[in-house]
Amino acid sequence: MKVLVSIPNYGNKNLPYLKRVIAELRTFPCEVHITIFSEAPKQIGEGVEILLQSPGEDPTHLPFLHKRLFAERLQEFDLFIYLEDDTLFTYRNLRAFVEVTAHLPPHLLAGYLRYETDDKGNRYCSSVHSHYHWDPNSVCSYGGETFARFTNDHSACYVLTRDHLRGAIESGGYLVGPHFGSYGILESAATDPYTQCGFQKVICISRLEDFLIHHLPG
Numbered sequence: 172m173k174v175l176v177s178i179p180n181y182g183n184k185n186l187p188y189l190k191r192v193i194a195e196l197r198t199f200p201c202e203v204h205i206t207i208f209s210e211a212p213k214q215i216g217e218g219v220e221i222l223l224q225s226p227g228e229d230p231t232h233l234p235f236l237h238k239r240l241f242a243e244r245l246q247e248f249d250l251f252i253y254l255e256d257d258t259l260f261t262y263r264n265l266r267a268f269v270e271v272t273a274h275l276p277p278h279l280l281a282g283y284l285r286y287e288t289d290d291k292g293n294r295y296c297s298s299v300h301s302h303y304h305w306d307p308n309s310v311c312s313y314g315g316e317t318f319a320r321f322t323n324d325h326s327a328c329y330v331l332t333r334d335h336l337r338g339a340i341e342s343g344g345y346l347v348g349p350h351f352g353s354y355g356i357l358e359s360a361a362t363d364p365y366t367q368c369g370f371q372k373v374i375c376i377s378r379l380e381d382f383l384i385h386h387l388p389g
Contacts, residue, residue, distance in 0.1 A: 206220045276313070
């Protein structure tokens, strides 16, 4: 299994989080190629591909650059992961995605919920706020697991198989320029597969622990 990971990183504020995210990705027992889109050269570590944004380009466009890269390398990798630079993604998260995806129909994409911790170690699901909610009419079962849609599609990451990525590209809604949609510009980069490409994000609630990802700043 070959995995391509792309992470945008602007400035130096999130470098400590980014280094922790990279360290976790390097523990995966599969071939993982890590790419960082940045506005300037950075010393992040060996084996990480740094891709520079064009000089003068709006820094808010940085999160969208990974889409063209994914399309260019469609045939080289089996899985494609987009991550924000402060969001920890584990092999447990990836393995769970692969296992449930084997049973899901093509239009459903297994997604994640993001959590934060306080100084006592308590976890809080930061994706659950405002008007967002579970859709009770969306509950379904595949492969012995139960899924449901949570109406907040943003979790600062997404995972696509090669077939998913091909479908997203063919939809016409993936290879688009920076934009605002149902979310802000940063969140749109992480949700376009669900909001513009014909896929619906679902959460595997029967394996919820496997689909929680840690927003490191807390």
